[in-house]
Amino acid sequence: xxxxxxxxxxxxxxxxxxxxxxxxxxxxxxxxxxxxxxxxxxxxxxxxxxxxxxxxxxxxxxxxxxxxxxxxxxxxxxxxxxxxxxxxxxxxxxxxxxxxxxxxxxxxxxxxxxxxxxxxxxxxxxxxxxxxxxxxxxxxxxxxxxxxxxxxxxxxxxxxxxxxxxxxxxxxxxxxxxxxxxxxxxxxxxxxxxxxxxxxxxxxxxxxxxxxxxxxxxxxxxxxxxxxxxxxxxxxxxxxxxxxxxxxxxxxxxxxxxxxxxxxxxxxxxxxxxxxxxxxxxxxxxxxxxxxxxxxxxxxxxxxxxxxxxxxxxxxxxxxxxxxxxxxxxxxxxxxxxxxxxxxxxxxxxxxxxxxxxxxxxxxxxxxxxxxxxxxxxxxxxxxxxxxxxxxxxxxxxxxxxxxxxxxxxxxxxxxxxxxxxxxxx
Ligand SMILES: Cc1ncc(COP(=O)(O)O)c(C=O)c1O
Numbered sequence: 001x002x003x004x005x006x007x008x009x010x011x012x013x014x015x016x017x018x019x020x021x022x023x024x025x026x027x028x029x030x031x032x033x034x035x036x037x038x039x040x041x042x043x044x045x046x047x048x049x050x051x052x053x054x055x056x057x058x059x060x061x062x063x064x065x066x067x068x069x070x071x072x073x074x075x076x077x078x079x080x081x082x083x084x085x086x087x088x089x090x091x092x093x094x095x096x097x098x099x100x101x102x103x104x105x106x107x108x109x110x111x112x113x114x115x116x117x118x119x120x121x122x123x124x125x126x127x128x129x130x131x132x133x134x135x136x137x138x139x140x141x142x143x144x145x146x147x148x149x150x151x152x153x154x155x156x157x158x159x160x161x162x163x164x165x166x167x168x169x170x171x172x173x174x175x176x177x178x179x180x181x182x183x184x185x186x187x188x189x190x191x192x193x194x195x196x197x198x199x200x201x202x203x204x205x206x207x208x209x210x211x212x213x214x215x216x217x218x219x220x221x222x223x224x225x226x227x228x229x230x231x232x233x234x235x236x237x238x239x240x241x242x243x244x245x246x247x248x249x250x251x252x253x254x255x256x257x258x259x260x261x262x263x264x265x266x267x268x269x270x271x272x273x274x275x276x277x278x279x280x281x282x283x284x285x286x287x288x289x290x291x292x293x294x295x296x297x298x299x300x301x302x303x304x305x306x307x308x309x310x311x312x313x314x315x316x317x318x319x320x321x322x323x324x325x326x327x328x329x330x331x332x333x334x335x336x337x338x339x340x341x342x343x344x345x346x347x348x349x350x351x352x353x354x355x356x357x358x359x360x361x362x363x364x365x366x367x368x369x370x371x372x373x374x375x376x377x378x379x380x381x382x383x384x385x386x387x388x389x390x391x392x393x394x395x396x397x398x399x400x401x402x403x404x405x406x407x408x409x410x411x412x413x414x415x416x417x418x419x420x421x422x423x424x425x426x
Contacts, residue, residue: 007074007190008290015069029280030062048246049264058271059263064279070286071210071220074189075202078225079259081267082218082279086185086205088272089219090114090152091121093181093201096258096266097235098149100126105143106152107134108394109162110183112384115391118152131394135325137168144176149234151178155194156186156334158369159379159403160317160396161342163326163333170198177234179227179258185209185370186339190293197333200227201258208370209339211285212292216278221262225255237261244269292372292408297337299414300406306415307344312422314347317396340406341369343379345398348426353378353400356425362409362417369405374414377403 005013016027035054037043046053054060064082072080083089098104106118108131118129132139134153151173153164166182173180182199184192188209194202204210206218229238230251238257241247245264250257267273304318319326319338330338346353357365363374367382377383380392380399387395406414 010070010073011289012287014073015066027063027066027280027283030276032061033057049248057276058273059268061276061279063276064274067279067283068220070283071204072222075222076193076195077202077222078255080220080222081259081262082220082274084219084272084274085217086203086207086219087113087117089203089221090117092262092266092270092272093203093221094122094127094150095270096262097179098127101147102149103128103130103145103147104150104152105130105132105140105148107154107157107164108132108391109134109157109160109396110154111158112379112387115395116386134164134169135162137165137172140169141172144178148176148178150181152181152183154183154186155192156319156339158186158341159343159383159401161319161338162396163319163329163338165329166194166197166199166333174198177228177232186341187334188289188293190290191334191336191339195224200224206282209293209296210289211282212289212370212372213285214368214371214373216281218274218278218282223256223259227258229257293337295408296340296406299408299411300340300342302411303404303406303414303418304342306418310422312347312426313344315345316342317344318342341403343401343403346400346402346425348400350399352425353402356402356421359421359424360417362413371405372408374407374409375405379403
């Protein structure tokens with residue numbers, strides 16, 4: 001029923017109708033931990049998954065449940081899990097799919113924190129990540145072996161706004177029976193629904209454009225419900241009884257095998273649930289997602305065009321510029337826009353770059369993106385500072401790369417602040 005409603009209607013209504021008891025029209029904030037059982041038998045049946053219901057907020061919460069249903073409806077999934085941050089969504093998703101001795105294949109042009117999580121922290125847990133150039137989907141194919149448990153890619157990469165061909169990578173994933181995890185943080189379902197292009201699991205840092213106001217951390221993992229777990233030799237844990245949860249066989253749960261295991265096994269044990277307050281604030285922010293994304297994209301177009309014409313700028317990595325190598329793919333895959341986060345290279349030294357950032361007055365220098373305010377950062381010194389020189393090169397980042405997350409201010413004001421800071425920098 002909800003699937004048939006338009007995107008903007010889902011943003012306001014999916015997952016919630018006025019409550020029977022309070023008649024509250026807006027989604028109420030349930031700042032609660034535990035929920036009364038009617039009887040011992042009721043408690044037993046909830047724990048045995050014989051019926052749905054709230055037990056304990058680490059596992060499920062009524063406010064977070066609305067957020068999960070809403071994002072799932074927007075992405076065209078069958079269920080979702082809200083997590084304490086985007087990183088928590090990534091980590092728990094990988095832990096749900098891979099164990100020590102396994103491998104994953106990931107794009108190398110992604111958020112620096114994720115490169116660190118995959119390349120260092122997962123490595124310590126015995127999970128190896130092979131980083132590939134997602135511009136060439138065949139690199140996923142070549143990096144695959146019998147131990148591979150997942151492919152990972154960002155639709156639009158942070159920070160350089162490199163666009164990946166989700167349908168092409170999905171084709172290779174399907175050939176091998178490997179789930180494709182797509183991080184849709186930079187684009188949101190307003191610009192693309194990766195499941196329509198073959199993604200099996202969609203990840204978000206809801207900290208960014210989804211909440212949209214730079215106030216709350218959060219993440220989400222959405223299950224497409226389409227992946228074939230049953231009988232897949234790569235996933236014995238989905239096909240054999242789980243001794244840690246009443247001997248459940250996840251592949252026996254029609255469509256919802258992944259999201260059920262993610263919640264009942266991984267979230268239960270890792271515990272990185274989303275605070276109900278953060279879910280509530282994110283729901284408020286999401287009500288205006290369509291309006292905001294339209295303006296973000298419109299402002300980004302204007303700022304990128306201004307930068308491309310400025311003699312102090314060597315290169316602008318914005319996929320909607322006809323000069324971008326991603327222009328054709330973007331026109332095909334991201335018809336409404338490519339988000340508002342991208343990078344540019346100053347035609348000068350590292351000192352000119354630093355002077356530029358320090359001279360900005362309206363634009364804020366912070367380690368975040370997707371805020372309603374325009375933000376700037378120097379990835380090599382901040383979000384990607386843990387990367388080795390080789391990793392920085394693979395991600396296309398130099399010391400003078402500057403990242404902008406274009407906000408919702410009057411475009412001319414953003415441009416004039418950048419203009420005065422560029423003058424001051426030289
Ligand atoms: C594309 C992308 N994915 C995931 C994350 C991690 O999200 P969080 O900071 O909410 O843990 C970030 C953070 O910047 C990001 O940019």
